[in-house]
Amino acid sequence: MPATEKQSKYKRILLKLSGEALMGDENFGIDPKVLDRMALEIGQLVGIGVQVGIVIGGGNLFRGAALSAAGMDRVTGDHMGMLATVMNALAMRDALERSNIATRVMSAIPMSGVVDHYDRRNAMRYLNQGDVVIFSAGTGNPFFTTDSAACLRGIEVEADVVIKATKVDGVFTADPMKDPSAKRYLHLGYDEAIEKQLGVMDLTAICLTRDHDMPIRVFNMNKPGALANLVLGGDEGTLIDRCDEVGEKYAE
Numbered sequence: 001m002p003a004t005e006k007q008s009k010y011k012r013i014l015l016k017l018s019g020e021a022l023m024g025d026e027n028f029g030i031d032p033k034v035l036d037r038m039a040l041e042i043g044q045l046v047g048i049g050v051q052v053g054i055v056i057g058g059g060n061l062f063r064g065a066a067l068s069a070a071g072m073d074r075v076t077g078d079h080m081g082m083l084a085t086v087m088n089a090l091a092m093r094d095a096l097e098r099s100n101i102a103t104r105v106m107s108a109i110p111m112s113g114v115v116d117h118y119d120r121r122n123a124m125r126y127l128n129q130g131d132v133v134i135f136s137a138g139t140g141n142p143f144f145t146t147d148s149a150a151c152l153r154g155i156e157v158e159a160d161v162v163i164k165a166t167k168v169d170g171v172f173t174a175d176p177m178k179d180p181s182a183k184r185y186l187h188l189g190y191d192e193a194i195e196k197q198l199g200v201m202d203l204t205a206i207c208l209t210r211d212h213d214m215p216i217r218v219f220n221m222n223k224p225g226a227l228a229n230l231v232l233g234g235d236e237g238t239l240i241d242r243c244d245e246v247g248e249k250y251a252e
């Protein structure tokens with residue numbers, strides 16, 4: 001079917017990209033091949049008329065908690081982490097624009113002359129006109145994560161869903177990187193994710209989405225075509241929402 005005939009399940013999404021995923025096979029920094037592949041997949045969504053907001057993590061460069069564990073003041077470390085997300089956002093904008101996708105970068109920390117300061121009404125205007133909007137510098141505050149920033153911005157700009165792109169296939173009964181016997185949930189409720197402390201997303205982020213009834217879909221960004229498939233209604237990864245299902249809910 002030509003891309004124009006495909007019907008998206010969502011009008012507007014907030015896509016959370018892992019900073020760590022940008023490293024590819026390296027231990028630090030940004031692999032341009034990963035950026036280009038992500039730009040291609042995001043371009044497919046724009047091509048079928050989906051409005052795309054993006055939040056990118058900073059784990060490929062700096063995390064405040066790790067810097068603090070190494071002796072740095074925590075708030076300074078968090079500021080460095082937030083600035084790292086601005087660098088990732090600039091790199092992603094570059095990759096998207098090389099693919100002819102109009103892209104805006106906004107920052108929660110004012111950075112005149114580099115990127116626009118975050119403004120919700122402007123962001124919604126850009127999204128309505130079909131530009132991709134990258135929200136950088138997290139929430140602008142220390143002690144938060146970009147998962148929380150993604151949920152916050154998703155709620156603010158009235159996205160239909162927060163989609164967390166990660167390196168595992170969804171939410172599991174335990175961290176699948178550590179426990180190969182862990183089972184993947186197809187669907188689970190906010191309260192179950194909170195009670196069981198399923199570490200794929202921090203609790204602040206999940207509580208915020210629960211309080212505002214914002215669904216979250218967690219999927220594997222390394223699986224080619226998975227992003228387009230889930231936006232077209234395919235059953236990728238794990239859906240977290242106000243689910244009160246009982247019975248079988250794990251993937252085969």
Ligand SMILES: Nc1ncnc2c1ncn2[C@@H]1O[C@H](COP(=O)(O)OP(=O)(O)OP(=O)(O)O)[C@@H](O)[C@H]1O
Pocket residue numbers: 017018019020021056057058059060146147165166167168170171172173174175176177198199200201
């Ligand atoms: N129950 C669980 N289900 C799935 N993944 C889990 C679970 N518990 C822990 N994890 C881990 O959470 C990780 C998801 O974190 P990811 O690196 O995508 O996000 P992040 O830390 O927000 O990213 P970044 O800071 O790099 O932007 C997975 O790689 C997985 O190993």
Ligand SMILES: O=c1ccn([C@@H]2O[C@H](COP(=O)(O)O)[C@@H](O)[C@H]2O)c(=O)[nH]1
Pocket residue numbers: 019056057058059062063064065077078079080081082084085137138139140141142143144145146147149
């Ligand atoms: O609102 C926020 C978001 C992020 N930070 C700091 O940035 C790093 C990188 O973000 P990740 O979500 O870990 O990828 C994070 O570790 C914090 O240090 C922040 O302070 N406030």
